[in-house]
Amino acid sequence: MTSALQSYSQDCWQDGSGDAKPLLDAATGAEVARIPARGPDVAAMLAYARGTGGPALRALTFPERAATLKALAKHLSGHLEEFAELSLCTGATRRDTAVDVDGGIGTVAVYASKGARELPDATVLDDGATEPLGRGGTFAGRHLYFSRLGAAVQINAFNFPVWGMLEKFAPAFLAGMPSVVKPAGQTAYLTELVVRRIVESGLLPRGALSLLCAGPAGLLDNLTAQDTLAFTGSATTAEAVRAHPVVVGRSVAFSAEADSLNCSILGTDVAVDGPEFGLYVDQLVTEMTVKAGQKCTAIRRALVPEALADAVTGAVSARLSAVVVGHPAEPGVGMGPVASIAQRVEVRERVRELMMAASLVHGNPSRVDVAGADAERGAFLSPMLLRCDDLTASEPHEVEAFGPVSTLLPYRSPDDAIAAAGRGGGSLVASVVTADADLARTFVSGLAPWHGRILILDSTDAAESTGHGVAMPQMKHGGPGRAGGGEELGGLRALTHYLHRTAVQGNPQLLESLSASTEE
Numbered sequence: 001m002t003s004a005l006q007s008y009s010q011d012c013w014q015d016g017s018g019d020a021k022p023l024l025d026a027a028t029g030a031e032v033a034r035i036p037a038r039g040p041d042v043a044a045m046l047a048y049a050r051g052t053g054g055p056a057l058r059a060l061t062f063p064e065r066a067a068t069l070k071a072l073a074k075h076l077s078g079h080l081e082e083f084a085e086l087s088l089c090t091g092a093t094r095r096d097t098a099v100d101v102d103g104g105i106g107t108v109a110v111y112a113s114k115g116a117r118e119l120p121d122a123t124v125l126d127d128g129a130t131e132p133l134g135r136g137g138t139f140a141g142r143h144l145y146f147s148r149l150g151a152a153v154q155i156n157a158f159n160f161p162v163w164g165m166l167e168k169f170a171p172a173f174l175a176g177m178p179s180v181v182k183p184a185g186q187t188a189y190l191t192e193l194v195v196r197r198i199v200e201s202g203l204l205p206r207g208a209l210s211l212l213c214a215g216p217a218g219l220l221d222n223l224t225a226q227d228t229l230a231f232t233g234s235a236t237t238a239e240a241v242r243a244h245p246v247v248v249g250r251s252v253a254f255s256a257e258a259d260s261l262n263c264s265i266l267g268t269d270v271a272v273d274g275p276e277f278g279l280y281v282d283q284l285v286t287e288m289t290v291k292a293g294q295k296c297t298a299i300r301r302a303l304v305p306e307a308l309a310d311a312v313t314g315a316v317s318a319r320l321s322a323v324v325v326g327h328p329a330e331p332g333v334g335m336g337p338v339a340s341i342a343q344r345v346e347v348r349e350r351v352r353e354l355m356m357a358a359s360l361v362h363g364n365p366s367r368v369d370v371a372g373a374d375a376e377r378g379a380f381l382s383p384m385l386l387r388c389d390d391l392t393a394s395e396p397h398e399v400e401a402f403g404p405v406s407t408l409l410p411y412r413s414p415d416d417a418i419a420a421a422g423r424g425g426g427s428l429v430a431s432v433v434t435a436d437a438d439l440a441r442t443f444v445s446g447l448a449p450w451h452g453r454i455l456i457l458d459s460t461d462a463a464e465s466t467g468h469g470v471a472m473p474q475m476k477h478g479g480p481g482r483a484g485g486g487e488e489l490g491g492l493r494a495l496t497h498y499l500h501r502t503a504v505q506g507n508p509q510l511l512e513s514l515s516a517s518t519e520e
């Protein structure tokens with residue numbers, strides 16, 4: 001029997017309690033670790049973060065916090081191979097691990113660099129200039145951001161055990177708030193390993209990072225008005241967490257990243273033999289197969305002009321036929337399994353729902369050839385492309401199959417495509433592949449109110465493009481409506497979620513002395 005995961009609380013590793021659930025390797029079904037039902041005393045974990053971690057962090061200036069993050073990113077980079085090895089158990093190929101592990105460490109490095117270059121040598125941030133409030137010039141006001149006094153509670157989804165933690169931790173740390181991380185059970189063993197390496201580094205102040213490897217019991221009940229709560233996961237859980245009486249009753253600052261039916265639109269200007277056609281097909285195949293489609297930003301709806309629908313169907317199917325599915329460590333494997341057998345069951349159910357409106361043009365929900373592993377013991381699925389010729393059908397715009405699944409939707413006019421994109425109810429990202437600048441502008445203004453991020457891809461930016469699905473730390477991540485209505489990343493904008501803005505009024509000289517630009 002494997003050992004049970006521990007939680008890191010009050011600066012020591014602690015056992016949880018209750019039945020420990022086995023966590024199985026996604027590709028082989030072998031037990032990797034067990035996770036206890038309940039963690040150690042969650043109230044004590046939160047109190048220690050607030051009472052010890054918070055003051056220690058707030059005593060550091062922004063550049064000092066940034067320097068710690070820089071050292072941390074360097075330290076974690078030294079353990080990449082160890083993390084990649086364990087990441088295999090989640091079903092991740094090396095390409096998938098680059099998104100989760102390398103991407104997470106890279107995000108810490110970006111916050112370190114931005115903090116060093118763009119933040120003042122201070123502990124407060126200015127928000128705008130001093131505003132005169134009296135005719136005689138003796139009374140004025142200005143807005144300042146101060147670190148909140150609570151803990152930054154961060155609940156993450158199973159598909160990003162490392163990036164999910166680090167992309168929330170880095171801005172919270174820079175803002176002066178201690179993090180209390182709750183990874184999803186299914187892949188928590190990888191988060192636990194990374195936290196062990198962070199703790200061993202000795203780089204963080206005491207109490208700056210806590211880890212709850214267990215169910216969420218007690219976490220929300222013990223929140224206070226100075227805490228923040230950042231959630232990533234399904235829309236259903238987001239709804240329950242958002243409505244929790246303590247979250248509502250104490251006005252806990254809450255942000256959610258949830259499901260998203262992201263779309264990618266092929267422009268009406270594109271010809272089958274033009275470069276943008278190939279870019280569109282490449283990107284769609286990449287988004288369907290990286291992390292076996294288990295990315296909140298993956299393309300779920302592929303909107304293509306009617307005249308190109310058959311050509312795209314053929315080209316994508318041909319490319320998907322060449323993708324080898326199998327054990328993530330096996331040479332030549334292009335796509336590993338989904339994270340668990342339960343997740344495979346879930347994806348199959350959602351594909352059945354999609355098939356009420358769409359037909360399957362590539363793949364088979366119940367059968368897949370697998371390299372280097374057993375197709376049944378591992379949570380393998382074939383990549384599946386569906387096609388729905390009725391843009392008004394509801395399923396493609398409402399059902400999220402969180403796996404290697406995308407639905408091709410032919411459209412007549414750009415207005416039809418824009419309206420269809422909005423039927424996702426709010427998404428994290430849309431991409432438009434077009435070389436026509438006027439068309440691109442039409443799409444951007446039509447899509448923007450429903451999307452957190454828009455990528456315009458053409459042959460001039462493709463070589464440097466970071467891709468449809470990659471949430472870059474410099475860019476906002478989060479979408480309206482169904483996508484959760486939250487915001488993360490976006491460079492230093494992310495700090496404002498962990499800072500409290502106060503309007504301070506008084507005489508102008510005093511206000512100047514409070515400002516970050518004059519803080520000693």
Ligand code: NAP
Nearest residue numbers: 156157158183184185215216233234237257258259260296
């Ligand atoms: P989930 O079942 O909603 O779980 C997410 C997290 O919430 C887990 O840590 C889970 O803990 C915890 N949780 C469950 N019930 C809770 C409760 N009552 N109170 C507090 N926490 C609770 O989602 P998932 O299956 O892990 O993730 C898949 C979903 O996440 C997909 O729908 C995907 O679209 C979405 N996602 C969104 C983004 C984004 O950035 N927008 C990123 C990644 C994934 P346990 O694991 O212990 O139950």
